[in-house]
Amino acid sequence: MNPGELLDNWYEQVWNQRNSDFIFKHMADDCKVDGLPREPKSPEKFLQFRDGIIRAIPDVRIEDIHSASDGDFGFAMATIVGTHKASGKKVSFRVAAHAKVENDIIVEATNVVDFQGFLNQIGEQNQDQLNKALGLG
Numbered sequence: 638m639n640p641g642e643l644l645d646n647w648y649e650q651v652w653n654q655r656n657s658d659f660i661f662k663h664m665a666d667d668c669k670v671d672g673l674p675r676e677p678k679s680p681e682k683f684l685q686f687r688d689g690i691i692r693a694i695p696d697v698r699i700e701d702i703h704s705a706s707d708g709d710f711g712f713a714m715a716t717i718v719g720t721h722k723a724s725g726k727k728v729s730f731r732v733a734a735h736a737k738v739e740n741d742i743i744v745e746a747t748n749v750v751d752f753q754g755f756l757n758q759i760g761e762q763n764q765d766q767l768n769k770a771l772g773l774g
Contacts, residue, residue, distance in 0.1 A: 638741060639706040639711070640706045640707075640708075640709060640710055640711025640736060640737075640738040641704035641705050641706035641711040641712065641713065642704070642706070642711075643663060643711055643736070643738055643741060643743070644702075644704050644711045644712070644713035644734055644736060645702050645704045645713060646659070646663075647659065647663065647713075647734075647743075648699040648702050648713065648715055649699070649702070651687060652687070652697065652698070652699045653698055653699055655691070657684055657687075660680045660683055660684055660687070661680045661684075663741060663742055663743055664679075664680045664683060664742065664743050665739075665742050665743060665744045666679055666680065667679065668680075668683075668743055668744060668745065668746060669744070669745040669746070670683070670745075670746050670747075670748070671746070671747045671748065672746075672747050672748035672749055672750065673686060673748050673750070674686070674752075674771065689771055689772045690771055690772070692722070692772045693721060693722055693723070693770065693771045693772040694717075694719035694720065694721055694722065694728065695719070695720070695722055696719045696720050697717060697718070697719040698717075698718050698719060699715045699716070699717060699718075699732075700715065700716045700718055701714075701715055701716045702714075702715040703715070709737055709738055709739060710735065710736065710737055710738070711734075711735070711736050711738055712733070712734070712735050712736075713733070713734050714731065714732070714733045715731070715732050715733075716729060716730070716731055716732075717729070717730050717731070717732055717750075717755075721755075721758075721759045721770070723759075723770070724759040724760060726758055726759050726760070727758075728755055728758045728759065729758070730750070730751040730752075730754040730755045730758070731750075731751045731754070732748065732749070732750045732751070733748070733749040733750075734746055734747070734748050734749075735747045755770070756770060
């Protein structure tokens with residue numbers, strides 16, 4: 638599959654279908670990851686990150702996925718929606734990912750997530766609350 642299709646499938650399989658095996662099949666063991674809290678640089682660490690988000694937003698879904706490819710690179714934008722468990726508030730915020738893919742494996746990923754928009758929606762006003770709000774520590 639081309640890199641854009643892989644990112645589409647990543648959002649659908651990893652987040653919407655909760656398919657953990659997809660992470661281990663399509664993420665390099667030493668993946669370079671930027672833009673996420675604690676930058677999960679291995680499939681195991683990414684699984685922990687994903688599960689933390691699911692604990693914080695149990696009904697999390699990725700919607701409105703749009704992707705494109707250029708050679709070994711894929712780009713995708715989407716909307717994250719759900720209900721934040723601790724506050725009970727509905728959330729909707731954007732995510733974008735740019736990934737380098739080799740042989741259907743993500744080897745580098747840069748993420749841009751509107752975490753500040755998320756925090757504002759749950760009534761938190763500063764970035765220091767991000768890890769706490771997402772159940773990451």
